[in-house]
Amino acid sequence: MGALYQNMFQGWCFTNNLSHHPNGRIVIAWNPNSFDVDIKGGTSQYIHCELKPKIGDFFALTVVYVVNDSKGREQLWKDLVQLSKGLNLPWIVGGDFNSVLNIKEWLEYRGNANEMIPFQNCITDCGLEDIKFNGNFFTWNNKQEGKDRVYAKLDRFLANHKWLDKYTTDEVTFFPEGEFDHSPDLLSIYSNMQNGKKPFRYFNFWKNLDGFIDTVNKNWNEDSWYSYVLSCFPLEAAQNWFKSVEQRRQGKYGDLGSNQNGRWIDDEEGAIKAFLEFYHNLLGSCGTTRTRVHKRIVQEGPMVTQRQSNWLLQDYTKEEVKDALQSIPDDKAQGPDGFSSAFFKDTWEITGSELTVAVLSFLNSRRLLKEINATTMTLIPKSICPESVNDYRPIACCNVIYKITSKMICKRLREVLTGIISKNQSGFFKGRQIAHNIMIFQDMVQGYNRRSAKSTCLFKIDLQKAYDTLD
Numbered sequence: 001m002g003a004l005y006q007n008m009f010q011g012w013c014f015t016n017n018l019s020h021h022p023n024g025r026i027v028i029a030w031n032p033n034s035f036d037v038d039i040k041g042g043t044s045q046y047i048h049c050e051l052k053p054k055i056g057d058f059f060a061l062t063v064v065y066v067v068n069d070s071k072g073r074e075q076l077w078k079d080l081v082q083l084s085k086g087l088n089l090p091w092i093v094g095g096d097f098n099s100v101l102n103i104k105e106w107l108e109y110r111g112n113a114n115e116m117i118p119f120q121n122c123i124t125d126c127g128l129e130d131i132k133f134n135g136n137f138f139t140w141n142n143k144q145e146g147k148d149r150v151y152a153k154l155d156r157f158l159a160n161h162k163w164l165d166k167y168t169t170d171e172v173t174f175f176p177e178g179e180f181d182h183s184p185d186l187l188s189i190y191s192n193m194q195n196g197k198k199p200f201r202y203f204n205f206w207k208n209l210d211g212f213i214d215t216v217n218k219n220w221n222e223d224s225w226y227s228y229v230l231s232c233f234p235l236e237a238a239q240n241w242f243k244s245v246e247q248r249r250q251g252k253y254g255d256l257g258s259n260q261n262g263r264w265i266d267d268e269e270g271a272i273k274a275f276l277e278f279y280h281n282l283l284g285s286c287g288t289t290r291t292r293v294h295k296r297i298v299q300e301g302p303m304v305t306q307r308q309s310n311w312l313l314q315d316y317t318k319e320e321v322k323d324a325l326q327s328i329p330d331d332k333a334q335g336p337d338g339f340s341s342a343f344f345k346d347t348w349e350i351t352g353s354e355l356t357v358a359v360l361s362f363l364n365s366r367r368l369l370k371e372i373n374a375t376t377m378t379l380i381p382k383s384i385c386p387e388s389v390n391d392y393r394p395i396a397c398c399n400v401i402y403k404i405t406s407k408m409i410c411k412r413l414r415e416v417l418t419g420i421i422s423k424n425q426s427g428f429f430k431g432r433q434i435a436h437n438i439m440i441f442q443d444m445v446q447g448y449n450r451r452s453a454k455s456t457c458l459f460k461i462d463l464q465k466a467y468d469t470l471d
Contacts, residue, residue, distance in 0.1 A: 009029055011031070012032070013030055013031075013032050015039055017043070017044060017047055026046070026047050026065050028049070028063055035053055036051070037052075043076075044067075045066055045072070045076045045079075046062055046076060046080075048060070048062045059092070060087060060090070061094075064076065064094070065095055070118075073118065077118050077121070077122035080093065080126055081125045081126055083126075084125070084126040084128075084160070089162065090160065090162040090163035090166050090167070091159065092158065093126075093158045093159075096154055096155050096182060097119065097154055097155070099115065099116065099119045100152055102116065105152060105153035106151070106153075107151035107152070123158065126160070129164070131159050132172070133171065133173070133174060134172075134173055134174075135185075135385070135387075136174040136175065137153060137383075138153055139154055139174050140153070140155065141181060142181065155174065155185055170187065171190070172185055172186065172187050172188075173186045199338055200337075200338035202334065202340050204342045207342075207346040213347070216350055220351060274389055301422075302420040303420065312412055315363075315364055316363045318356050320411075321355070321356045321360065322348075324403075325345065328341035328407070334399075334400075335376060335397050335398045336374045336376050336397075336399060337400075341400050344400060355401065358372070359408070368405075372399055372401050376396070377396060377397075378395045379395075418431075424437070445458070
């Protein structure tokens with residue numbers, strides 16, 4: 001190690017835990033021109049220190065290399081809990097924990113699930129959680145061949161709330177392990193991104209604040225609904241809570257990296273371009289020719305009767321509007337206007353009449369304002385560690401008025417669709433299960449290997465292309 005110190009880290013400072021273990025299991029190196037480091041203590045399984053960047057504030061760092069037996073790990077869990085008590089600094093804990101938090105962090109898990117519980121309790125007692133990460137999900141493998149190969153997430157970076165609130169753009173990258181059994185990891189803190197003005201969001205707990213109903217009643221009839229928002233913001237409790245939630249949300253999902261054509265993208269403009277190109281290619285272009293559906297073929301199947309048509313075209317009522325609103329869960333994501341269904345339920349006596357007029361105006365006149373038709377597109381990670389654009393699922397967040405309108409239309413259509421949709425269409429239909437088609441398919445293929453069976457073949461359709469593209 002001496003040659004490594006001299007050749008690769010000239011002028012750097014080093015410390016280790018040789019005093020606690022004959023092999024010195026942990027080494028910490030730092031550039032004194034960048035950090036002032038104060039070593040606070042350590043054992044054979046960790047080194048704890050406080051760091052002061054030349055430009056920045058103090059924070060605490062604990063580097064761990066946990067032993068590979070459950071009894072030895074229990075001592076470290078106790079030490080970490082003890083360190084967390086009275087610690088009033090941003091704190092990160094990183095290294096090889098030699099343990100997982102849940103079974104999903106093992107591939108082909110062969111251990112005792114009860115051994116995870118002490119680690120989980122330690123994380124809870126210390127107030128720690130994972131820092132956002134990318135790259136390899138499984139950070140260790142045993143380098144065995146075939147079925148003997150085992151993968152696990154043993155390495156991680158954890159942080160307390162003071163760290164997560166202060167460094168909202170931090171991210172850990174786990175690189176390929178190469179010839180080693182563990183993945184090298186790198187903690188990066190990016191400069192704060194300017195995401196523009198924060199949108200308004202209604203929080204359900206606001207209804208419990210003093211003067212809530214009076215404030216809504218006073219401001220609802222103003223020119224802008226957002227006058228209500230401005231009047232609520234002086235409430236210090238709501239203000240601080242809202243700021244904290246926005247910072248944490250932005251830190252977790254605000255930095256969208258993507259892997260386009262094998263090239264990693266970590267800048268804002270590149271990520272936006274990658275997502276636009278992906279969905280442009282997925283949705284396709286406008287078709288120039290289409291095969292027309294013959295009216296005669298449609299008429300040979302079940303059709304809507306005149307009685308059903310008259311019922312579908314009846315004017316909608318105020319009662320249907322209220323029933324549709326009550327059917328929307330309170331915790332559903334808000335649309336561009338920031339109001340949830342809970343807001344209109346909590347203030348129905350004040351806002352109900354205008355909401356009803358807005359919904360019925362569209363349904364009975366068939367004219368929809370573009371402000372109501374606006375939608376916020378949100379990208380939700382499909383996996384814990386997304387690596388490409390395809391690993392994000394787009395979700396459309398609509399305004400409450402749009403949701404109510406859709407539910408009222410769907411409720412009427414539901415009464416008619418049962419008689420006009422073929423019974424073999426089992427998916428995406430209330431009261432039918434797609435598993436029924438799977439069971440029918442299993443019965444059909446049972447006789448395929450019989451010598452007396454007729455010549456038969458099966459076609460596997462690319463369902464992703466069929467459902468995700470327009471052409």
